[in-house]
Amino acid sequence: MRIQECKGGAAVKRVRSAKKSLIKFFLILLLITLLCLVSYGVYSVWMYEQQLIFRNQAALDVYSNNLIYVLQDMTSFNQDVYSSDTDFLLLANKADSLPDDQRIVPEYNLRKLMNSRVPNAGAIFFFNKSRSEFFYCFGSDFMGGTITRRHMEFMNQLREHWLDAKQTDLMRWIAFSEGEDVLLMNAYRRADLYVCSILDLNAFIGMHTEGVDAIKYAFFTQDQILTNADYAAQEGITLEMIQRAEANLVRNLYIGNIIQSDYYPAYGIGLSGIMSLQGIWSYSRISVILFLIVFIVICGLFFVIYAFIDRILIYPLNQITNASRQLSGAGEPVRTDYENLLEFSTIQIALDRLVEQKVRLEQDNRTKTQETEHALLQYYQLQTRSHFFLNCLKSLYHMSERGEIEKIRLMILAFSNHLRYVFHDNLLLVTLKSELDEAQDYYQIIQMDRAHPLLLDMEVDQSLLEYRVPPLVVQTFLENSYKYNTNRKKFLRFRVQIDRIEMEGRPYIRLRLSDNGVGYSAEMLKKLSEPDEQFEQYHVGISNLKRRMALIYQNDFQVAFFNAPGGGACSLIYLPLQAEERSEDDACADR
Template sequence: MMSRSISSKKLIVLIMMIFTVPFTGFLLVYNFYTVNMLNNRIAETNQSRVEFNRFYLEENLHNVENFMANLVANDRSYGRLRYELTPLDAHLNTFSILEKFKDFLPTQKTAAALFIYTPKNELYRKVFQGDISSDEREEVDHYLRKLVITETDLGQRGWFTQQVGAKNYLFRILGGNGVFTIFMLDLSQATTPGNSSKQDSSNDIFLYSTTQGEALTSKKVVGDAGIVLKGNSDAYYISGKAERYFIVQSYSENAGINLVYAMRYHNFLGAMNPLSLSLLIASIVFIILLFVCFRLLKRNFFTPLSELVSTIERIRNGNIEAKISPVGRIEEFEQVSEAFNAMMDQIKRLKIVAYEQKLEAHRAKLEYLQIQIRPHFFLNILKNLYGLAEAESYKRIQKMILVLSDYLRFMIQEHAVTIPLSVELRNVETYVLLQQMSLSVPINCTIDVDTALNELQIPPLTILTFVENAVKHATVPHTTLKIHIKVRLLQNEDGEYINITILDNGPGFSDEALSWLNGGSDIQTAAQHVGIANVRRRFALIYENKKMFYFDRSNGSCVEIFIPYRNDIVGTEQLR
């Protein structure tokens, strides 16, 4: 069963993840735990501060309630106001109460006003403290007069908030039977013990809110910061837009409002101990380095590898001109790119060479077929047969036809790349016999071959071509044409070579022909020596640059062929 393959990119990422994911997970969990512990510590500190403020506020409210309750229960002037009095008596009693108000108000920094209302005697007296405008005073007075007239059981209502003008105030009403004492607390002036303002030097925010999450103080600051308050929340939370705020709050059951402390959430690193801070920085650096490492891998490994695969894919689709562009700075990829591009150039050159060799093989085969046909030779044979028939030399005709049939059988049927030397020489003998039977002057052909070389593989028509050339060009009237064929095995330091020599006693090659033949000009020799050009071309295809032809003129023509002694060449392969 074959295993599934995986890309190198996925494998490298997988290996990186095996090491980095657990470590990154540990760092993230540890940092989350550290930040959570830090937040809890900050929350505990701030919550303690809020609880202290709540205790301080409720203590003040309790003192106010005690003062008001003592006034309602024990003050004689307050008791008389429950009845209808003369205007003078009513005025004197309310004046006495106002004096007590004036003595009590300075002891309460958050107190804004005290009211004594007796609708029965039509007296509405009040004492204000702090920076309250006349319009706000009139609006408060109007609101409270309407409230004591229209509402019932005001004493059971407890502390409640009411917006008057642009501010929210905390009210407490005690009394009944037509007499009410009212305390008004300015929430915007409510301070924490030891501070002169509701915000410390770091611009953190201390404010009050309703149980529906509506800010009662510092509305503009809360709105500008984009802080969303929660009505009921015992846990800390973080809110804000441009700047984040760490928020804790505590609900005052006595006042019915939330005390909220919002601290700017940007200095939490300063509260971390050195070890936690070092690990947090190390975690951030590690994650950054992880991304940097992946970027480097992508630029210097994944991208060149993808380029290599893409180039191979384009080549597979037929675009052999595709090249790998230099990408990255990895030395091995540069070497692969150079080697691959050089290999493709070599493949293109080899492809061109192979194509040219294929054309050469086709041309050699055509010329080979052309040699096999040789119409003039066969016409001469037919004329000789006709002459013998006229002379009624029937036995010579029969013998000549048998020899001709053997020759034609070899020429027509033999298409192998190579044939045994013995077969080639037998065909030469058949050809010479035909010529002896056709020509008036006989041919003397001698063959000197080592019998151990009879099975030597050579291209067909190798020797026959040069013998035919000798018969055609070396025959001199009234002179016997002598042809000598010699085949020898030579040995030297370069290896074993076969030497094939064909000699004749004719006039020899002309100077121009020798220049062409020894110069290797196939184009020029092909015009007059088709057979020789074909032999040389087929030898070049088979033996490449390991063959050699030498042409000479010494008492006739001399042709010497040198080829390597190769036992691996067999004669079954066809010319393609």
């Protein structure tokens, strides 16, 4: 670097090399990009884990809800049979003394009842101590779904278990395991007769998770892991881990599994989902490899782009400098602090002079622009589509053919009032009463032209009638509702609600304009929510109204457009309260 001196010997700012600055910039940009990529990678891993946790929890909730539903249904069955089933009461009191021909009917009824209530993964079992009653019904998936001698021996074993059980074990769900079979049982006893509902936990979860290999599900109690205990032991997962099941990324990485659990104290059982991170890696491996490839490609692209820009930088900088000098040839210089880079400093000088010229031109052009926009707004307000005139003339013609003189008189009066109102200066405010009268005139026109009636419903605070509003603020939305709701089968209703409201300590007029038609389209809502950049060919009335309100009130107004939940377009407008002296133009507009 070197120091340039002025004629007076004073030193000026040092200028740096653009090439060195470019190198520094690219190094910083590369480091930031790499940091962002690494951060994104870590965030992606975390988000992927959270998505897995969310999906597993959703599945876990579904399975748990199904489990609770089945257990509640089986509990309800036991309670109904125990408390109010006459066949069960008869067998409980007289099973050993009843002759066979009198036992057939109650036994048949109980068999039919349990066949209709047994779940796919469950069984229902009736028995007594003397074995005079011993019958059961299996669900289609219970213990493999096929009845064998082993099943009959197993039911005998369950019978012996309940005959030896304590009274406190009855009327609640308890876990029972024998080898690979894990069951939940709930038994009720009246006299010597038992009714026992059984749920095969392996069959239940297998029925819901068929084809799911990435997640292992384990039922557990406060004392032990009931199902998939071998898998849990192999993975080093203890009952305590399942019971507290924290969704912590570091902890999950440490134990190599994601564990989520739901426990239901009312039934003394819980369900846990265990996802192995090794299994997850098999699904996410391609994504990680693609991420690494993108990482390497981006680094390579940075170096290639830097080499390319470094090689061609000087020429475009010289061209820009020459063009900047030519652009800054006129006008007085604007004194500013320039960049240390010589080339960029020259560009800054030219741009400052261009800005100075632009400001002067904008000052000259602003008035013309406002006048042009005012004229354009007036033009769009006065612009009436040809079909509206033709429809009015056609309606008058048909009325004359039918001899409807009174309707012709009303039509001409309403139409003339409408035209006189439209020709009013669109930037001059009118009274709310005048605007409502215009809406009534327009309503009369379309009522006489419309085959099916349109209901105009007005709820207006009468104390606001003399306050000022922009012209066509109500009529625009009435016209819009009439034009874009062409369904002849539906009774169309347009509602006007106007009241006074306080916002931030200031009074405003609130206009709520709604109908029960098709509502605004998604494209229209998007356009209405954005600032108007140009006049549209369609929906010009609303666009025109928004521009006029912006010119009149600046930023002191609010509008909102939306569709009602039950259908129909809704428009909400807040305008500051203004009560001014009436002018001649206002008197004409007020008719």
